[in-house]
Amino acid sequence: MTIREAQAPMESKVRRSKRSWSDVALSVWGVLVFLFLFAPIIVIIVSAFNTGRLLVAWDGFGFDGFVALLEKPAIRDAVWVSIQTGAIAALVATLLGTLAGIAMARHPGKWVFWFIGLLLLVSVTPEIVDAVALLPWLVFLGQDLGIGLFNDGIVRLVVGHSLFSTAVVSYIVRARLVGLDAQLEEASADLYAKPFATFRRVTLPLAMPAVLAGFLLSFTLSLDNTIIAAFVQVSGTTPWPVYVLSALRSGLRPEIASVSTIMLVLTLVALGLVAFVLRRAGDSATQIARTMTGN
Amino acid sequence: MPRFALAIPAWAWLLVFFIAPVAMVVWFSFGYKPGIFGTHANDVLSFDRYLEALSPTFFSTFLNTLWIGLAGTALCLVIGLPVAYWMAVKAPPSRRGLLIALVMVPFWTNFLVRTIGWQVILAPEGWLSSLLQDVGLIAGPIDILYTRTAVLIGVVYNYLPLMILPLYVAFDRVGAPLREASKDLGADRWRTFVRVTLPLARPGLIAGVLLVFIPLMGDYITATVLGGAKGNMVGQLVASQFQAAQNWALGSAMAVMLIVVIMLTVAIGALVVWLVVIPFRSRNRLVLGDGREEAPAAPVAVPADREPQEVGS
Numbered sequence: 001m002t003i004r005e006a007q008a009p010m011e012s013k014v015r016r017s018k019r020s021w022s023d024v025a026l027s028v029w030g031v032l033v034f035l036f037l038f039a040p041i042i043v044i045i046v047s048a049f050n051t052g053r054l055l056v057a058w059d060g061f062g063f064d065g066f067v068a069l070l071e072k073p074a075i076r077d078a079v080w081v082s083i084q085t086g087a088i089a090a091l092v093a094t095l096l097g098t099l100a101g102i103a104m105a106r107h108p109g110k111w112v113f114w115f116i117g118l119l120l121l122v123s124v125t126p127e128i129v130d131a132v133a134l135l136p137w138l139v140f141l142g143q144d145l146g147i148g149l150f151n152d153g154i155v156r157l158v159v160g161h162s163l164f165s166t167a168v169v170s171y172i173v174r175a176r177l178v179g180l181d182a183q184l185e186e187a188s189a190d191l192y193a194k195p196f197a198t199f200r201r202v203t204l205p206l207a208m209p210a211v212l213a214g215f216l217l218s219f220t221l222s223l224d225n226t227i228i229a230a231f232v233q234v235s236g237t238t239p240w241p242v243y244v245l246s247a248l249r250s251g252l253r254p255e256i257a258s259v260s261t262i263m264l265v266l267t268l269v270a271l272g273l274v275a276f277v278l279r280r281a282g283d284s285a286t287q288i289a290r291t292m293t294g295n
Numbered sequence: 296m297p298r299f300a301l302a303i304p305a306w307a308w309l310l311v312f313f314i315a316p317v318a319m320v321v322w323f324s325f326g327y328k329p330g331i332f333g334t335h336a337n338d339v340l341s342f343d344r345y346l347e348a349l350s351p352t353f354f355s356t357f358l359n360t361l362w363i364g365l366a367g368t369a370l371c372l373v374i375g376l377p378v379a380y381w382m383a384v385k386a387p388p389s390r391r392g393l394l395i396a397l398v399m400v401p402f403w404t405n406f407l408v409r410t411i412g413w414q415v416i417l418a419p420e421g422w423l424s425s426l427l428q429d430v431g432l433i434a435g436p437i438d439i440l441y442t443r444t445a446v447l448i449g450v451v452y453n454y455l456p457l458m459i460l461p462l463y464v465a466f467d468r469v470g471a472p473l474r475e476a477s478k479d480l481g482a483d484r485w486r487t488f489v490r491v492t493l494p495l496a497r498p499g500l501i502a503g504v505l506l507v508f509i510p511l512m513g514d515y516i517t518a519t520v521l522g523g524a525k526g527n528m529v530g531q532l533v534a535s536q537f538q539a540a541q542n543w544a545l546g547s548a549m550a551v552m553l554i555v556v557i558m559l560t561v562a563i564g565a566l567v568v569w570l571v572v573i574p575f576r577s578r579n580r581l582v583l584g585d586g587r588e589e590a591p592a593a594p595v596a597v598p599a600d601r602e603p604q605e606v607g608s
Contacts, residue, residue: 022484023385030381033374037401037455040412047415055411056418096305103301111299115306122313126513126557128530129317129550132537136323136335137316159312166305224405227515231537241407248520252411260408267403275396286467288395 041264047257055252065258075259078243082223082263085154085239089161090218096162097169097218098211102203104170105177106185119167127164131231134160138232153237160228165221169214176210176281177203209281216274220267324547335543344548353532353549357556359443360512360529364560367450368508371458374451375503379462380492384474395463402456410520413449414440417521441523449517454510458503465499466492505561512557529553 048066052059069075104112138159142150149155184206188198204211226241233242240259247256278288299306324344326337347353382394401409416423419436427433439445469492477487493500515530522528529549536546 026377026381026385029377030386033378033455034397036452037398040409040416040452041401041404043412043415044408056415056421058422092308096308100302100305103299107298107301109298111302115299115302118306118309118314122309124509125313125317126510126530126553128513128515128533129320129554130313132533132546132550133316133320134312135537136543137312137319140319163309163313166308170305220403224403226405226407231534241405244405244407244411245516248411252414256411260405260411264404264408267405268400271399271403286395286464 044257045261045264047254048261050254050257052254055254055257065254066262068253068255069258069262072255075240075243075255078238078240079259079263081154081157081237082239082241085157085161086219086222088154089158089165089222090215092158092162093165093169093218094211094215097166097214098173098207100166100170101173101210102177102199102207104174106182106203119170122163122167127227130160130163131228134228135231151234153234156232156234157222157229157237157239160232161222161225162218163228165214165218168217168221169211172214172217173207173210177207180206209277209283212277213274216270216277220270223263223267320547320550322547323543324551326544328542328544334541335547344545345552347545348548348552356527356529356532357552359527360553361556361560363443363446363450363526363528364508364512367447367454367511368504370447370451371455371507372500372504375455375458376462379459379499380466380488382459383463383466384471384492391467395460398456398459398463401452402460406453407516407520410449410453410517413445413452414520417445417448440521441525443522443526445521446518446526446528449521450511450514453514453517454507457506457510461499461502461506462496463499465496465502468499469495504564508561509557512560513553529556 047055047058049061049063050058051062051064100115104115134156138150138156141147150159185198185202188202189195193201224241225239226245229239230242230245233239238246240263244256244260247253275288322337323335325340325342326335327339327341327343328334329336349357382391382398386394415421417437417440418424419438419440424437427437428435439448473491473495474487477491478484482490513530514528515534518526518528518531522531530553533546533549533553536542536549540546
């Protein structure tokens with residue numbers, strides 16, 4: 001037996017025992033925390049198949065909750081209101097945010113500092129403050145100034161849901177364009193393209209992955225918005241989280257878990273699309289994580 | 296055309312639907328509630344609503360909120376930091392995309408729904424309660440729903456992804472070469488972590504703490520679902536003044552106070568950290584060259600293209 005052969009197993013043993021305590025502890029902790037993170041979600045998904053009368057008390061397995069969704073127009077309407085609001089709010093936020101993001105990336109100046117300050121202010125203001133501020137403001141616009149538009153339920157929800165999303169889209173689009181050289185736009189201008197043509201044919205396609213990701217993120221943000229929605233909603237156009245919030249007071253039934261499960265799947269599909277779009281555009285997993293948490 | 300022309304629509308939108316309403320709330324906070332049927336009046340201006348918001352009844356809620364905010368942020372940091380480090384450093388690179396996706400799922404599950412999930416778990420008649428009783432860990436049904444403990448569990452859960460993700464990004468950026476260099480220079484793993492990895496990850500640490508603390512202080516849903524009467528937070532107080540009590544003046548003053556408390560706490564926290572860090576500065580400078588935290592962008596040779604996993608798949 002050569003020395004090397006004798007050493008090899010020992011070496012590997014030493015390495016394994018050296019790796020053990022801290023690394024194993026870290027892995028165990030990681031797994032535990034992931035279990036913690038998924039516990040309530042699993043509970044909700046399991047509850048969706050509860051045939052009992054109350055969400056908390058397990059009775060048996062069945063699809064009663066999902067059938068109840070089809071039978072109760074109130075929940076269906078709430079989901080439909082959410083989807084409509086989400087689509088319109090996402091359109092508004094994407095339009096405003098894309099233009100602002102392009103301006104910040106391509107026409108920098110002192111104003112960008114102030115504008116980012118405004119966006120930051122929008123992002124860090126507690127949602128409850130936005131909510132209680134929008135309520136009297138929309139009443140003021142709709143009733144005192146008589147602008148009938150602001151008495152419409154969907155319009156009020158869209159306004160409330162678009163604020164944070166506009167800031168998010170602006171960040172994402174700016175981040176994408178700042179990372180790309182402006183030479184392409186300069187070349188386009190040198191080749192006698194009019195500013196608008198350059199914008200439409202060069203800048204916008206460059207920003208497109210960020211625009212799409214921003215749209216989908218805004219959609220899911222709107223779909224999940226509860227606090228602002230609870231304050232600005234008009235009876236008749238209740239989005240689904242607000243319906244759930246009111247069900248909380250009157251007693252939770254399994255169909256609440258069923259609708260939550262369906263909306264979770266919808267959200268995950270949208271987010272999967274975001275990841276796909278960003279991935280195609282060459283972002284790394286880390287960059288995608290940053291984009292999706294809005295920083 | 297001015298340089299900011301394209302930003303004008305967004306600017307106008309936020310001016311009309313963010314700045315103006317918030318300014319209106321600030322204006323309301325100096326007024327008063329005129330009678331049973333009025334919500335606000337501003338013909339006499341005073342700071343009385345602020346004094347009212349600081350009266351013992353409401354002040355205890357402010358203290359409670361601050362306690363939950365600080366304890367919740369600290370717990371998120373303690374729980375989230377090892378996880379982020381594990382994800383960025385110890386987990387196999389091929390699995391990192393999947394792990395990030397797994398952290399994102401709870402983050403993107405509806406806030407209200409996941410909080411209701413905890414209500415179900417913590418319910419005295421729920422499965423966790425009966426399981427713990429069967430095992431013999433507790434004598435009676437668990438009794439933490441509708442207490443401050445339940446709210447603390449809820450906020451730690453709800454904001455934990457916001458701590459993990461920026462920390463992960465920061466640890467990921469430090470990159471393996473610097474850690475290996477530190478080990479080659481004779482530092483053990485603990486020293487490497489404390490003197491190299493952690494100082495370089497400081498931007499992520501700060502981002503995580505702020506991303507958790509600021510929204511946590513303004514939380515409304517967690518306390519509503521899990522807190523009941525005992526685990527009250529300022530968010531609920533503000534909401535109830537606007538909804539049930541119809542006292543917009545007092546509610547506005549509370550909302551403004553909430554923002555002031557958040558900003559003050561962040562400022563004081565920053566000052567304390569700065570003072571604590573001063574003695575360590577000169578030591579770290581030896582390790583980091585010029586001691587600045589600026590992007591260690593160069594040694595990032597890590598993940599991206601080599602990962603087969605699709606985030607979110």
